[in-house]
Amino acid sequence: MPTGLPLGGVEAGGTKFVCGVGSSPEDVVVESFPTTSPDATLDGVIRFFRHASPSAVGVGSFGPLDLHPESSTYGHITSTPKPGWRQFDLAGTIARALAVPIGFDTDVNAAALGEGRWGAARALSDYLYLTIGTGIGGGAVVGGKVLHGLVHPEMGHIRVPHDPERDPFPGSCPYHGDCLEGLASGQAIARRWGRPADEIPDDHPAWELEAEYIGLGLATWVCTLSPRRIVVGGGVMRRRRLLPLVRHELQRLLGGYIESVALTADIDRYVTSPRLGDRSGVLGALVLAERACRLADGDTPSSHSGKD
Amino acid sequence: MPTGLPLGGVEAGGTKFVCGVGSSPEDVVVESFPTTSPDATLDGVIRFFRHASPSAVGVGSFGPLDLHPESSTYGHITSTPKPGWRQFDLAGTIARALAVPIGFDTDVNAAALGEGRWGAARALSDYLYLTIGTGIGGGAVVGGKVLHGLVHPEMGHIRVPHDPERDPFPGSCPYHGDCLEGLASGQAIARRWGRPADEIPDDHPAWELEAEYIGLGLATWVCTLSPRRIVVGGGVMRRRRLLPLVRHELQRLLGGYIESVALTADIDRYVTSPRLGDRSGVLGALVLAERACRLADGDTPSSHSGKD
Numbered sequence: 001m002p003t004g005l006p007l008g009g010v011e012a013g014g015t016k017f018v019c020g021v022g023s024s025p026e027d028v029v030v031e032s033f034p035t036t037s038p039d040a041t042l043d044g045v046i047r048f049f050r051h052a053s054p055s056a057v058g059v060g061s062f063g064p065l066d067l068h069p070e071s072s073t074y075g076h077i078t079s080t081p082k083p084g085w086r087q088f089d090l091a092g093t094i095a096r097a098l099a100v101p102i103g104f105d106t107d108v109n110a111a112a113l114g115e116g117r118w119g120a121a122r123a124l125s126d127y128l129y130l131t132i133g134t135g136i137g138g139g140a141v142v143g144g145k146v147l148h149g150l151v152h153p154e155m156g157h158i159r160v161p162h163d164p165e166r167d168p169f170p171g172s173c174p175y176h177g178d179c180l181e182g183l184a185s186g187q188a189i190a191r192r193w194g195r196p197a198d199e200i201p202d203d204h205p206a207w208e209l210e211a212e213y214i215g216l217g218l219a220t221w222v223c224t225l226s227p228r229r230i231v232v233g234g235g236v237m238r239r240r241r242l243l244p245l246v247r248h249e250l251q252r253l254l255g256g257y258i259e260s261v262a263l264t265a266d267i268d269r270y271v272t273s274p275r276l277g278d279r280s281g282v283l284g285a286l287v288l289a290e291r292a293c294r295l296a297d298g299d300t301p302s303s304h305s306g307k308d
Numbered sequence: 309m310p311t312g313l314p315l316g317g318v319e320a321g322g323t324k325f326v327c328g329v330g331s332s333p334e335d336v337v338v339e340s341f342p343t344t345s346p347d348a349t350l351d352g353v354i355r356f357f358r359h360a361s362p363s364a365v366g367v368g369s370f371g372p373l374d375l376h377p378e379s380s381t382y383g384h385i386t387s388t389p390k391p392g393w394r395q396f397d398l399a400g401t402i403a404r405a406l407a408v409p410i411g412f413d414t415d416v417n418a419a420a421l422g423e424g425r426w427g428a429a430r431a432l433s434d435y436l437y438l439t440i441g442t443g444i445g446g447g448a449v450v451g452g453k454v455l456h457g458l459v460h461p462e463m464g465h466i467r468v469p470h471d472p473e474r475d476p477f478p479g480s481c482p483y484h485g486d487c488l489e490g491l492a493s494g495q496a497i498a499r500r501w502g503r504p505a506d507e508i509p510d511d512h513p514a515w516e517l518e519a520e521y522i523g524l525g526l527a528t529w530v531c532t533l534s535p536r537r538i539v540v541g542g543g544v545m546r547r548r549r550l551l552p553l554v555r556h557e558l559q560r561l562l563g564g565y566i567e568s569v570a571l572t573a574d575i576d577r578y579v580t581s582p583r584l585g586d587r588s589g590v591l592g593a594l595v596l597a598e599r600a601c602r603l604a605d606g607d608t609p610s611s612h613s614g615k616d
Contacts, residue, residue, distance in 0.1 A: 064565075064566065064567065078567050079565070079567045126455075126456075126457040126458065138532075140532075142450040142451065142453075142455055142457070143450065143451060143453045143455070145450075145451045147434075147450055147451070147533065147534065148434075148534065149434040149450070149533060149534030149535055149536060150434065150530075150534045150535060150536045150568055150570055151534050151566055151567070151568055152534055153531060153532055153533070153534050154531045154534075154565065154566060155531055155532055156531075157531045157565060158527070158528045158531045158532065159468060159469055159524055159527060159528065159561065160467060160468075160469070161467055161468070161469050161470060162469060175563045175564070175565040176561075176563055176565070216467055219466070219467060220466045220467065220528060220532070221532060222458075223461060223462045223463055223464075223465045223466045224446075224448075224461055224463055224466060224528070224529060224532050224533065225455065225457060225461070225532065225533070226455065226456065226457030226458045226459050226460055226461050226462075227457055227458060228457060228458045253467065253484075254465075255483045255484055256483070257372075257387070257462065257465060257483040257484070258372065258459055258462055259372065259386055259387050259459070260458055260459050262458055
């Protein structure tokens with residue numbers, strides 16, 4: 001960076017805040033703080049960054065969020081059921097404490113940017129990053145820019161076919177019951193089968209069912225967003241059996257209707273794991289910080305390309 | 309236009325090709341040709357344009373299409389089951405006959421452009437145009453540009469919940485059975501109830517069921533694309549009862565999770581009818597023609613904004 005100072009990034013999650021300083025996967029130094037109350041959590045985060053003196057900080061946060069710069073609640077976490085965090089001014093709290101430019105976006109949009117810059121979606125202008133973990137979320141880059149629109153996507157909350165005879169679990173989403181997140185998140189798996197996903201053996205029928213639900217999500221997003229690649233991360237996807245099952249389900253559901261070699265011979269490259277592992281989010285937050293720097297230097301938002 | 313000549317537009321549909329010359333809704337002159345064989349259909353289309361001498365022609369076509377300018381089959385209709393039209397070089401045939409620049413996109417992307425320029429989505433950078441007719445399709449404008457990606461969206465083919473006890477109709481899609489188009493298109497309605505949609509009375513349960521399926525589609529797209537407005541056209545939507553039912557279903561399905569006044573107090577403006585009536589497609593094709601002109605004049609593709 002022109003300042004010679006490092007960039008800062010925060011992946012603000014429901015269980016921990018992952019903070020990093022640096023400029024790339026090669027030099028980033030990372031530290032995590034458990035998510036407790038906003039005050040206690042931010043106290044650790046701010047002390048970490050005061051010590052590192054970054055030129056700007058990017059924040060990729062759990063949501064829903066207010067991402068509209070012209071809004072009076074810009075930078076806030078909005079309707080989360082998480083105790084204490086509802087209407088919390090996350091970006092503003094960090095900005096006031098550190099007095100540096102702040103970039104702000106959803107956790108999955110940050111992760112999408114990280115994978116686009118250094119990971120599995122490099123040089124692509126249209127792709128999707130998904131996380132299948134405690135919850136399910138997605139960040140889309142369309143025409144080289146992160147998709148925001150009216151609010152921001154909430155991809156985990158799409159409805160998918162659910163056969164209650166085959167899968168009597170009613171779904172775990174407090175808002176929608178059996179939306180995709182309610183059926184296929186790590187939380188849903190744990191509640192359906194009575195034990196956490198990582199304790200369920202490889203040969204358990206849980207994995208075929210999980211692949212079917214994720215495949216339904218992917219088919220929906222292929223038909224809607226027509227991404228050039230889908231990067232699927234998150235804790236549930238650490239199960240190595242799952243990704244090949246998901247690819248197979250996606251092909252079965254599309255039924256050959258959309259003609260593209262990406263969806264046939266190249267399916268293993270089309271549906272792929274993050275290349276930055278667990279660091280997609282915090283590294284993507286560095287990209288947000290870099291953009292915040294440029295904006296502060298008077299650059300225009302149109303330079304905010306997902307490819308840069 | 310700098311040439312003083314009018315623009316030409318074609319909405320290439322499965323039952324008719326609607327051709328227009330002019331520059332806006334105020335002056336466009338429209339003529340339709342039934343869709344028969346490619347040769348006979350294009351014969352009428354080309355004669356119409358030879359007489360009108362447009363400076364460029366935009367084509368919004370039924371698909372799937374090859375939209376990648378670098379492809380050897382750019383401008384072709386690809387995997388359609390429609391007899392005679394599979395692998396037909398639609399854009400090339402018109403270009404060779406008229407020797408003018410040709411713009412080419414899907415019928416729904418053209419209609420989205422038309423509504424963005426003169427209709428219900430004016431001045432919006434992120435919106436969705438849907439048609440619920442013989443088939444179901446959608447065109448999305450994201451960050452001011454038409455979304456294309458890997459191929460182009462095929463929104464009608466998303467899977468939605470389908471309760472076979474309540475609705476035993478297995479779906480009419482030859483590729484997917486009970487995808488959204490298979491359950492809720494005009495064709496599906498006619499096959500499920502044994503008569504065309506426009507012969508089904510207002511108080512028939514067909515309309516509640518139809519609203520549920522369309523609502524499921526809209527909820528999926530709100531969660532995925534976060535559009536700032538959804539414009540819903542097509543023959544099935546001419547039933548006046550349907551749009552209010554669809555709005556209600558969308559709100560019910562979202563369950564208050566996404567906080568935006570657009571989705572609550574302003575829902576009637578958020579989910580709305582096309583303002584160009586049946587002419588969204590052919591007028592949007594004029595926008596495609598205008599862009600083809602500019603490209604031919606050496607302008608860059610980045611000026612291809614949905615807002616211009």
